[in-house]
Amino acid sequence: MTSADFQSIGKHVPRREDRRLLTGHGRYIDDIDVPGALHACFVRSPHAHARILSVNVEAALEMPGILAVFTGHDLAQWTTKLRMAPPIDGLQPVEMDTLPVAKVCFQGDPVACIIATDRYLAEDAIEKVVVEYEVLEAVATMWRALDAGSPKVDESLPSNLLSHQRSEHGDVEFRKREAFRVIESTFSQHRQTHLPIETRGCIAVWDEGRQHLTFHVGTQVPHPYRTTLAARMRLTESQVTVISPDVGGGFGQKIALYREELSVAAIARHMKRPVRWREDRMENLLASSQSREDFCRTRAAVDANGRLLGLELEIIEDFGAYSFYPGNYLARVVAMILTGPYKVQDYTFDVKVVLTNKVGNGPMRAPMAITSWVMDGTMDAIARELGLDPAEVRRINMLHPEDLPYTMATGEVLADITPRETFEAALAKIGYQEFRDRQQRARAEGRYLGLGMCTVVESTTYGSRFYKSAGIAGSGHEAAWLRIEPSGAVNVSVGLGATGQGYETSLTQAAAEGLGVPPQQVHLHLGHTDVAPYGMGSRGARGGTAGGGTLYLCAQEACAKVLAIAAKLLELPDSASLRMAGGRVQRAEGGEWSDTRLTIADIARTAYLDPLALPEGMSPGLEFHKTYDPPPMTYSNSTHMCEVEVDVATGAIRFMRYLVAEDCGTVLSPVVVEGQQHGAIAMGLSGALYEHVHYDEGGQNLSGTLADYLVATAHELPHFDILPMHTPSRATPAGIKGMAEGGVMGAIGALTNAVNDALAPCGVVVDRQPLTPMYLRELLRDKQERNHK
Structure with a gap:
């Protein structure tokens, strides 16, 4: 059809x-009126890593409107621990208390819950809860986490290495020996957070007569959420109803059952009163889930024409202090689909995931976001090292229509995608050769233009068989x-x-x-x-x-x-x-x-x-x-082209043009798809330019307000020119493929590659984000100083 x-x-x-x-x-959590509901507020640790010696709540209980204060010891009686221990080689089993009992593991870790008749009275009482801590050395970076002598974030584990998987396909060592050149590249993605407009919140209503919990919460996964909530409260699923009304954004942050939400539910049951909770923006920035912090290194074995013979990938991911998800979940997907639109059968990956004293990680829109930047950034590195045209390097390595279906080195099968077609269409639409001529003229005038290319193969469906083959528990x-x-x-x-x-x-x-x-x-x-x-x-x-x-x-x-x-x-x-x-x-x-x-x-x-x-x-x-149960994986694809001008005197980046050629299969709603494309690209560009959860060496979050954690507005973003090139999938109902995350992937790669293209005459390579003016100026100054020595 x-x-x-x-x-x-x-x-x-x-x-x-x-x-x-x-x-x-609209009807959001705060629009739901529950008569007689009490308000919860959490006392949070000011330290990134510390033992809890005592919690004194007496002064808080004497304040007007304060009905109770509960600690981790109380919640441990009413709830079970979260145990994350899927049987995966190289993955350490971990457990988590509902609220910390022995020690806190990041700044903002909740140590007590105040229940009051009014939210503001509850917040006032926070100052009266006295917690005595023994401050411990914080593990603030993934590199410190890997040190043999670093403190243990989770003392039940032998080290901070939460997960380690290695996989070899073909013979990469042989390919390296026969190669004309082995080209090494690094890519560092910074820590970000989801920042939904509506922060986390919930209302728990316990019916003592029916022994039934009605739980209002903004969630992306109502039924799995109910299953987890019921189990951790020692209830059956028949005793729990989860209602998710209108939700002001999730982006992956509203999947897990968080400790605050479980605490509110357990306390409502204990007190036999409705209890509600809403985190403020600072709490969301300090204590909700985060994502994206990882380091990648590729070693590409190539021939003299830039053809990719073999590829090594090394990933180190900072997973934060707690595991709401299996530790191999996010980085392993990156490794499995990394090669995307390019042909290579000799491929090795090594994935390490470490614990640090930061907020626990979770999936964020496009949890595999770094994938396309790493792969297309590697293509640019090959072109740079060999003096080749970056478009030609992509052409010589890219899948052709006759190559499909193509079985990737990891066993993933690519079918019904059009990477070559979108790439050529985007090049033609952007006017590639005309740009190169214009770029040369601009350089002669002292202006630095750059064009970034990024071809995305986006994993979308995640059927049950994919989870099984990836060693990830779950159904699709x-x-x-x-x-x-x-x-x-x-x-x-x-x-x-x-x-x-x-x-x-x-x-x-x-x-x-x-x-x-x-x-x-x-x-x-x-x-x-x-x-x-x-x-x-x-x-x-x-x-x-x-x-x-x-x-x-x-x-x-x-x-x-x-x-x-x-x-x-x-x-x-x-x-x-x-x-x-x-x-x-x-x-x-x-x-x-x-x-x-x-x-x-x-x-x-x-x-x-x-x-x-x-x-x-x-x-x-x-x-x-x-x-x-859909196919193991469905893939859509797109090619992103980003033209920028970089002011080398200030490090400022100005967008000139942004183009996407997209194939996302059968489009259910053009209005929805266009909105998803725009939103995903905006999220990717904002993250690459501005957004950064920044921790100091002591594990203190230095980006706890929107004055510090910057987000792009419409004013900073370019117009998006969308070129639809949709072809249906033959493996799914109606030919649907999906496309909601590829814009993030392409934006990260296209923008960073464009900046590198612009700065090529300066002899510097951008290999980490965010692309702040300070970072670009630092690179340029360092290069100038080395040249003058």
């Missing part, structure tokens, strides 16, 4: 949720239900958790397509574990392929039953000549489709209210449930 055959998929429909959200009628399946009501109204649901992706638009288009009704007739229900089917939630750009695909398949099953009923009512032998279109039953006669007298409402009334009129043996009603 091509896009022209679709009735609803791919049509330009305004986002359905926008009217509610933009007119102030999704679930959907669809119910056509007696009136013909259509209600649908999937197990995703919406955090601003536009699901109410795109997923209703998928369901409408499968059923053959207008999208306006479909109503989506998300985020309520008593209503939605058990799915794996929103993460890894799986919403379209796993969520939309499952709903599309479920709707097709519903359509088959609708047409079977229609055939009986029309006295036809079968439904082969029938279809649904626009909510009406149509019949093909003489090669033309024409409406019959039947609508979806007619069929629904019959199914529910006149079951004796149904085909023999058919059950009444129109309710359907579908589970679907």
Whole structure:
């Protein structure tokens, strides 16, 4: 089926949720009124690493409105520890208390929870809780963590090396020996945080009579969240309902069950009173999850023409102090998919993940973000070292259409992608040779222009088989239900958790397509574990392929039953000549489709209210449930081109142009896809330019406010020119591929490569981010000083 055959998929429909959200009628956690709710506030450690000697709460309890103060010892009675111990070679098992009992491991670690009648009274009481600490030496960098004599962040482990995996494919050592040159490159990505507009928050309502917890929380994964919450409170899942209303952004930060949220739930049960909590912005910057801090080194064995013969990758990732996820999870995916659009079969990777006295890591939009920068940065390094054109180096190494399907060295299979096509289209659109001529003229005038290229192969679906092959616990399946009501109204649901992706638009288009009704007739229900089917939630750009695909398949099953009923009512032998279109039953006669007298409402009334009129043996009603485990991995692809001008006197970077040629398969909603593309690129550029969670040598967070943790605004970002080149996947329902994270990957690589291209005459190489003016000036000054010696 091509896009022209679709009735609803791919049509330009305004986002359905926008009217509610933009007119102030959204319903977020703070909009939920729970009479009599108490307020929680957390006492946090000022130290990065310290033993807890005592916690004195007496003075706090004497303050007005303060009802209780609970410590880690209290929570340990009411909850179980989090144990992260999947059976993976090289991964150390770890456990975590709900609140620290013996020691704190980062600045901002919660050590006590104050319960008050008012949030502001609770915050005032923080000053009255006296915690006596024995301050310990902090492990503030990944390099210190790897030192044999460094203090242990987790004293139950033999060292700070949380996870270590090595994998060899082919014979890289032989390739290095036969190579014309072995070219080494390094890439350092800085620590960042997700910074959703709506910070973390929750409301716990315990029903003592029913022994039931209703938990309101903004989460991307309602059902897995409920499973974890119930288990850690020693409850069954039947005793817990998780409700996720409108959520003001997640980006991966709202997946895990955090210690504060578990504490609030346990305290509400203990006190038999509703309890609510909302972190402020400083808490979010200091104590919520972080991501991205890693160091990569590649050694590329190449021939004289720049052809890649063999590749070594070394990754060291700073995972922070606590493991909410398996330690190999993020970096291992980078290693598995690193080679992306380039041909190489001799490949070795070594992945080390270490613990430090910082906030624990979690996936952030595009947890494999560094991948494309590393690979295309390596291509640029090859061109630089051998004096070759960087576009030609990419051409000689890039997959061609006839190479597909291509099995990567790690066993991952690339199919139905178009990296060569998007690369050539982007080069043509940007005017590559014209740029090179213009660049030379500008250099003669003392101006430094640069063009960065980055071709992305984005992993999107993460089926169960991928997790298994990667040694990562978890399922990749999704679930959907669809119910056509007696009136013909259509209600649908999937197990995703919406955090601003536009699901109410795109997923209703998928369901409408499968059923053959207008999208306006479909109503989506998300985020309520008593209503939605058990799915794996929103993460890894799986919403379209796993969520939309499952709903599309479920709707097709519903359509088959609708047409079977229609055939009986029309006295036809079968439904082969029938279809649904626009909510009406149509019949093909003489090669033309024409409406019959039947609508979806007619069929629904019959199914529910006149079951004796149904085909023999058919059950009444129109309710359907579908589970679907997508392919091990689905890939989409794109090519990013970024033109910049760098002022060598100040280190300032000015965008001249930004272009993306994108192939993300069948587009459910053009409006949603365009918004996702813009948002992902903006996030990547902002992170590469400004965002930096900065810790000093003592483990103190120096970026605890938005005056210190800078984020790009629309004023700092360029116009994004999107060139759609979509081709469907043959392995997924409706040909959907996904695309929500590739923009981050491409932006990081294209921008950094552009700066290096601009500064090539200066003889410096940018190999770490953020690309601040201070960093660029430091590189240039150091180069000048070396030249003068």
